[in-house]
Amino acid sequence: MTYDSTPITAIATAPGRGGIGVVRISGKDLSAIVSALFGETQLKPRHATYLPFTQQDGSVIDQGLAIFFKSPHSYTGEDVLELQGHGGPVVMQMLLARCLEAGKEAGLRLAQPGEFTQRAFLNDKLDLAQAEAVADLIEASTEAAAKSASQSLSGAFSKVINALVEKVVHLRMLVEATLDFPEEEIDFLEKSDARGQLSGIQSALRKVFEQAAQGALLRSGLNVVLAGQPNVGKSSLLNALAGDDVAIVTPIAGTTRDKVTETIHIEGIPLNIIDTAGIRHDYDEPEYGEQADVIDAVERIGIERTWAEVEKADVILHLLDASRGPTRADEAIVARFPDGVPVIRIWNKIDVSGHHASVDEMEDATHIYLSAQEHVGIELLRAELLRIAGWQQTGESLYLARERHLIALKQASEHLEFAAAYAAQNDQSLDLFAEELRLTQDRLNSITGEFTSDDLLGVIFSRFCIGK
Template sequence: MLPLDSDPIVAIATAPGRGGIGVVRVSFGRAGEAAAHASMQALCGQVLAPRHASYVPFVDAAGEVLDRGIALYFPAPHSYTGEHVLELQGHGGPVVLQLVLQRCLEAGRTFNLRLAEPGEFTRRAFLNDKLDLAQAEAVADLIEASTEAAARSAGRSLDGAFSRDIHALVDDVVALRMLVEATLDFPEEEIDFLEAADARGKLAHIRTRLDYILGEARQGALLREGLSVVLAGQPNVGKSSLLNALAGAELAIVTPIAGTTRDKVTQTIQIEGIPLHVIDTAGLRETEDEVERIGIARTWSEIERADVVLHLLDARSGMTGEDVEIAGRFPSGVPVVRVLNKTDLTPIGPCVNRHASTAAETEVCEIRLSAKQSEGIELLRAELLRIAGWQAGTESVYLARERHLIALRAAQEHTALAQAHAQERAQSLDLFAEELRLAQEELNSITGEFTSDDLLGAIFSRFCIGK
């Protein structure tokens, strides 16, 4: 059944700008087959054979040729949106594509054809059960992938790998709920449900599988979003040199003059396919220079938003009083790595040291390296991967979003509470059942079986027009 908002829609489905090929896509919605046939006749001069590529002219209302190209007709339900779809593949010039688009709107005036909103074609695919919500999001993630690893993981999600794991987990939760609620319905049965049905064992299996999926999703989210890494420290400790060494290019100006960097310099690099957004910042010190003070204020703003802070020190002097003051202002909860740079000027070469912090019950990682000589850079890269929780060789990850992680963590919390109620035996079976129901709702929200319209609007509004 078509959704109630299935107006006929049209859009240019290829990216803005010039290209060899441009695509105009029409999804006919509730206007149906009659409108599709009328449009084909008006635009191409003939009714096209389903799922066959036809080389035809695209004509205006007077019969003049606007362009020539390939026309494809996909009858419902065997199309991307699940509706009758027409695709016109012509030359990729902006003007000619606009002419074809306007001709489509003109020919579709009788059945109220309108321009599509961002993501509306994929939203139709979701509403018509061609894709679930996780797969629909993977379409946008595949388009936006910034690394090969991210593209491969988005492809796995689009193929349904993530959704299949979620559906299998939901099936296990439903099976356990059925056992629990059946026992609640027949309290006269004198059996120990938790023992006879192995409820604890089934719940333990669910929790183990949930932990595994969350781990995969965390790595997938890391591939999608990357880490924000801020280089911070006093002037002239080698922050710009380290940025250049990590990037493998001369991106930032390097001089022996303190305060050379007055504003942030951002570069995205890859380590094992993970995007790292490395931000070089102004040196932190007291200054009367108004421009430098603005740069320092921006440095602290970037530190507040960082996923990781690299606190650069001069290896010759180590942690000075000024560095202690700087470290004391770092936000709590953000991993900080002390990087002792310029080891080429000291007798001790590159290495990694870990020791307990005297200020808090946390481990401090110190990495000695020489950014100028590119020595010890691999030690820093390995530490960043460790902080990110990346595991080498994990080809099976699927690209995930923050909302997926939130739902999986909530499901974890509900199954943990269910386990606690299971330890209290029969008198808590109703609470056990309720926590399982809530866990199921969280998991269903990932694939869209339980999703608010507001969430759908937020998700699809971020898609590009024509997709």
């Protein structure tokens, strides 16, 4: 990635009013900009200096703190100046404009999204996994997600990946040495316990993947779609799960005409619960004839959107009325569910039907009997959602992994499987064994950024907020 050494600046605090606002500047040498802003006032590195922030004509913008971080002892690895003033939007904009004016000759410009953290990565202050953890920590929506992001930011995830890489490199070294001296008639695989080392690496990688996959749940959660006929209690179930009246509930069928989304947290996992319009099948089954007229155009659109949400679901909650049992319309709904998506059959209204709250594991799906209105059996549903999510309380540190991390770990595991297959052929395929180990190392290194394409880096940092 090309390194742009021109100094950059941005407001580093969130938009809006606040007690404190921060304008940040980073560059190779900020001495000229500091002089233009504060004249002969000397800023002692890493010490807060209280002073007025003034315009070029000497009029005061604000009173605040200036903190100077001398390269390389800063977040970006460059000289960094932070100006902390009162957090009013107008004050911050005036202070930012003053910084740009003072740094005009030095080429000071507005920072792009994520550019401060990008410079920290390019200056080896953070590896790529740590840099991504910065954004994850800012965006964390739960305490568990924040703790996991903090773990990754501290380097815990990177240390585990680097330890795996070291093991792969050690095994590669033995293989390459054997390939370089073919005249030595040594049974390499036996004497170096190459198979045993490879098995150990595979076990360690599986454990890392499990922890990363668990952490990924904390980051992105699951999209859970409520689907079923009108008036089976979808909105009541959404309210019961959310613990609040987020959806309108009436005995009139078709009350929900468009989706209602509410994010809840179970054991720290975000679940995006999506309530949808009730699905009628009157109008698309010929034998109903003129009854199709009762479905108005708005409800048709709502049902079409329901199916669109079902197609994108991670989990489908199919609600049925326990007081009347399954109907032909329910069977028609099931027939349209996409393959491969977990489905939970929710038999609602057991307060009317007389059933007891329970969970039944059946061939077609897991069936849960509950009453959304009476809040009976809701914990059974919560537990089943956690099970489908694969959540386990391991007591171990989790890493707030991203999708690209999981893909890289999975690809590394696949290369190790190929390596194991070649190892089974004894010394006859050592060159292929060595190549699969090299590919494994490349995939693991892509996580920390040691070998990562510039295009991918551009995408990653462009998703950061400005000022970070």
